[in-house]
Amino acid sequence: MIDYHVHTPLCGHARGQPEQYVEEGVRRGLAEMGFADHFPLKALGYAPRNPVTMEPGDLPAYVENIKRAAAGAPFPVKLGVEVDYLPGKMEAAAGILEKYPFDYVIGSVHFVGTWDCTHPLERQEFQRRPLSELYRDYFELIWEACYSGLFDIMAHVDAIKKFGYRPHPEHLVPLYRKTASVLRETGICLEVNTAGLDAEARELYPSTELLRECLRQGVELTAGSDAHAPAQVARHFPQVRRMLQKEGVDRLVTFTGRQKGYYRLDGGD
Numbered sequence: 016m017i018d019y020h021v022h023t024p025l026c027g028h029a030r031g032q033p034e035q036y037v038e039e040g041v042r043r044g045l046a047e048m049g050f051a052d053h054f055p056l057k058a059l060g061y062a063p064r065n066p067v068t069m070e071p072g073d074l075p076a077y078v079e080n081i082k083r084a085a086a087g088a089p090f091p092v093k094l095g096v097e098v099d100y101l102p103g104k105m106e107a108a109a110g111i112l113e114k115y116p117f118d119y120v121i122g123s124v125h126f127v128g129t130w131d132c133t134h135p136l137e138r139q140e141f142q143r144r145p146l147s148e149l150y151r152d153y154f155e156l157i158w159e160a161c162y163s164g165l166f167d168i169m170a171h172v173d174a175i176k177k178f179g180y181r182p183h184p185e186h187l188v189p190l191y192r193k194t195a196s197v198l199r200e201t202g203i204c205l206e207v208n209t210a211g212l213d214a215e216a217r218e219l220y221p222s223t224e225l226l227r228e229c230l231r232q233g234v235e236l237t238a239g240s241d242a243h244a245p246a247q248v249a250r251h252f253p254q255v256r257r258m259l260q261k262e263g264v265d266r267l268v269t270f271t272g273r274q275k276g277y278y279r280l281d282g283g284d
């Protein structure tokens with residue numbers, strides 16, 4: 016398997032050096048891995064209530080750290096980054112990203128307005144407004160993010176379910192359909208993110224229903240553990256690999272210098 020969503024301590028809420036993440040990847044038999052730490056939002060003039068990203072001055076060190084870890088690894092280690100979608104700020108982000116040799120850029124939505132819908136200290140918002148509205152606002156940002164043109168991959172595309180708050184399925188169906196069609200239209204890969212299995216949601220990001228809709232519409236996939244500690248690298252991957260093959264998925268997308276390649280799932284372990 017490939018694990019394309021791994022963090023480093025520079026974001027302030029992950030533990031372990033890049034080399035330790037690579038070691039764990041080797042132990043778990045990965046074919047390839049990619050780091051995607053949190054892009055510095057302060058560089059875009061945004062300072063969330065609860066800071067969750069690296070500082071603007073950290074980017075050169077981040078790139079160096081990953082290059083160093085890659086040099087000692089027995090498999091390809093890619094340089095990625097996870098950038099929060101913030102309306103109106105993505106051109107500025109692109110201007111910063113082009114100074115570094117990124118293999119891929121993962122887009123994610125954590126902020127709905129100024130609310131971080133994935134932050135444990137901000138979960139009370141789920142009791143303040145109807146879930147159908149919160150989900151609608153969240154997915155509209157996912158669609159906008161896709162159209163921003165900055166991203167190769169969308170991370171944990173239904174992360175708003177993290178704490179287990181879900182609206183009635185009738186509200187989800189149209190959101191899933193549109194999400195799949197926007198991903199298909201923009202050519203952005205959907206990340207199968209295993210962190211959801213360890214969150215209160217107890218479910219992959221995306222849900223089975225959303226995954227099936229995306230596959231039905233021809234969306235391509237990557238995989239990521241969203242590891243914030245070395246032990247989390249490739250978490251739940253054997254189970255996910257089997258599930259994907261059962262759903263008829265025979266390959267995952269890889270990236271080199273922002274160009275797509277493929278990793279075949281049927282090529283044995």
Ligand code: ZN
Binds near residue numbers: 243
């Ligand atoms: Zn994080």
Ligand code: FE
Binds near residue numbers: 171
């Ligand atoms: Fe994220």
Ligand code: FE
Binds near residue numbers: 020022051097241
């Ligand atoms: Fe992440």
Ligand code: ZN
Binds near residue numbers: 123171241
């Ligand atoms: Zn993430």
